[in-house]
Amino acid sequence: MSLLEIKNLHACVGDKEILKGIDLTIKAGEVHAIMGPNGSGKSTLSNVLAGHPNYTVTQGTILFKGKNLLDLSPDKRANEGVFLAFQHPIELTGVGTALFLKTALNAKRHYLNEPPLDAVQFMKRLKTRAQALGITDEMLKRPVNVGFSGGEKKRMETFQMAFLEPDFCILDEMDSGLDIDALRIVSDGINVLREPHRSFLMITHFHRLLNYVTPDYIHIMVNGRIVKSGDKTLALHLEENGYEEFK
Amino acid sequence: MKNLSNIYLKKHQDTYKSFQLNKGESIAVYKDEPLELFLLVFQDNVHVKIDLKEPQASCQIHCVYLMGEQQKVQICLDVNHEAKQTKSVQLIRGIATHQSEMKFDGIIRMPQDSQKCIGIQNHRAILLSDKATVQSTPELEIYADDVQCTHGSAIGPLDKEQVFYLTSRGIEEKQAYYLLLSSFLNDLLPLEVQSIAMACLHDYI
Numbered sequence: 001m002s003l004l005e006i007k008n009l010h011a012c013v014g015d016k017e018i019l020k021g022i023d024l025t026i027k028a029g030e031v032h033a034i035m036g037p038n039g040s041g042k043s044t045l046s047n048v049l050a051g052h053p054n055y056t057v058t059q060g061t062i063l064f065k066g067k068n069l070l071d072l073s074p075d076k077r078a079n080e081g082v083f084l085a086f087q088h089p090i091e092l093t094g095v096g097t098a099l100f101l102k103t104a105l106n107a108k109r110h111y112l113n114e115p116p117l118d119a120v121q122f123m124k125r126l127k128t129r130a131q132a133l134g135i136t137d138e139m140l141k142r143p144v145n146v147g148f149s150g151g152e153k154k155r156m157e158t159f160q161m162a163f164l165e166p167d168f169c170i171l172d173e174m175d176s177g178l179d180i181d182a183l184r185i186v187s188d189g190i191n192v193l194r195e196p197h198r199s200f201l202m203i204t205h206f207h208r209l210l211n212y213v214t215p216d217y218i219h220i221m222v223n224g225r226i227v228k229s230g231d232k233t234l235a236l237h238l239e240e241n242g243y244e245e246f247k
Numbered sequence: 248m249k250n251l252s253n254i255y256l257k258k259h260q261d262t263y264k265s266f267q268l269n270k271g272e273s274i275a276v277y278k279d280e281p282l283e284l285f286l287l288v289f290q291d292n293v294h295v296k297i298d299l300k301e302p303q304a305s306c307q308i309h310c311v312y313l314m315g316e317q318q319k320v321q322i323c324l325d326v327n328h329e330a331k332q333t334k335s336v337q338l339i340r341g342i343a344t345h346q347s348e349m350k351f352d353g354i355i356r357m358p359q360d361s362q363k364c365i366g367i368q369n370h371r372a373i374l375l376s377d378k379a380t381v382q383s384t385p386e387l388e389i390y391a392d393d394v395q396c397t398h399g400s401a402i403g404p405l406d407k408e409q410v411f412y413l414t415s416r417g418i419e420e421k422q423a424y425y426l427l428l429s430s431f432l433n434d435l436l437p438l439e440v441q442s443i444a445m446a447c448l449h450d451y452i
């Protein structure tokens with residue numbers, strides 16, 4: 001069964017149509033990449049999948065694990081297993097990172113009828129996942145993302161993903177703003193999570209990320225539509241020729 | 248919500264204790280005993296007048312208010328820098344919902360010979376409904392020329408992007424509100440009053 005099935009998806013911001021008929025099917029265990037020019041609607045698609053209230057779906061369907069995703073509130077989507085690592089993660093003034101992660105994890109466990117983690121189990125899980133992604137204790141003590149550099153915020157997003165163990169990970173330009181070492185750390189963090197039941201949708205502008213995390217499919221999005229899909233060689237083709245031929 | 252507003256006073260690093268201020272009376276502050284006041288305001292008006300009596304006298308007023316329904320509440324903080332080289336800090340955080348109306352007046356008086364005084368006032372409020380209003384009026388009566396006086400206020404709705412960020416991580420909207428609002432108040436709320444403030448917050452979300 002496919003994990004995610006998007007059919008003829010149209011979405012607007014206000015009365016401006018941005019997604020103009022997206023079809024995309026992702027099976028469990030697959031890694032898909034979306035590339036496309038600025039403003040083509042890549043982040044809009046990820047926000048629509050996560051349930052951002054600014055976007056209105058006007059046509060089409062999204063099935064996630066066979067359920068109608070559009071019927072679910074953002075928190076229920078997350079607890080069903082959708083995770084969006086944001087292109088521009090925001091800062092949550094005053095909200096402690098550990099408290100935030102504990103609340104999120106226990107919300108998911110509650111949703112799945114599992115008992116909450118106790119303090120010791122929680123700290124253990126926090127520490128091991130943080131270490132793997134180079135998140136220091138000092139970063140965990142700060143309020144969520146507050147005062148983090150661009151690259152640190154991206155690492156924090158990947159860390160949250162590793163911590164919450166979603167089934168479907170949307171990574172919106174996880175590689176932009178990362179230095180070479182951080183790109184390797186984050187890519188390793190993603191690769192470790194690759195499992196037969198977990199799928200990825202990676203949005204990127206650069207084929208560099210795709211050398212570290214090899215996608216099964218690459219899609220090109222232009223002006224709210226997927227205009228071409230192919231295997232990983234498509235990224236190299238784009239690197240040489242740009243998007244002109246697809247516009 | 249039937250909670251009454253309350254004034255708390257902290258002396259010599261002790262904990263905050265409930266404090267009765269008679270109508271029309273002002274609090275005199277001297278240099279060897281800095282004043283630390285905490286105001287927890289619910290549904291009745293609060294009027295506090297403070298006189299900084301001698302050089303080096305200082306006061307710190309923290310104020311948190313929570314209001315809802317049709318409550319109309321007025322807070323007036325009136326600080327008089329009677330002597331030179333005195334310092335006052337007023338930090339106010341509030342949450343207003345439903346059709347409630349808050350009027351805040353923060354008065355800082357620095358008469359002509361109160362040189363080298365410092366007065367700081369900062370007021371931030373979150374409106375949880377379109378119909379709630381908070382009106383913040385700083386009144387600076389400053390006649391001395393060598394003083395520092397700053398005031399700022401920021402009043403607006405809760406940031407919807409922050410709410411979305413939290414819900415996108417699996418946290419229910421209500422709880423997201425609670426997390427954001429409690430951390431908004433937390434740095435001002437003393438431990439002693441945290442539970443009544445949080446209970447009230449729960450009722451309003």
Ligand SMILES: Nc1ncnc2c1ncn2[C@@H]1O[C@H](COP(=O)(O)OP(=O)(O)OP(=O)(O)O)[C@@H](O)[C@H]1O
Binds near residue numbers: 013038039042043045
């Ligand atoms: N909230 C919004 N209000 C108004 N316009 C919006 C909003 N969100 C997106 N848009 C518009 O929708 C279009 C697609 O934006 P989107 O962010 O999805 O592009 P993108 O493909 O992610 O671009 P980039 O590569 O620069 O990140 C743009 O023209 C953008 O201005």
Ligand SMILES: [Mg+2]
Binds near residue numbers: 044087172
């Ligand atoms: Mg984008």
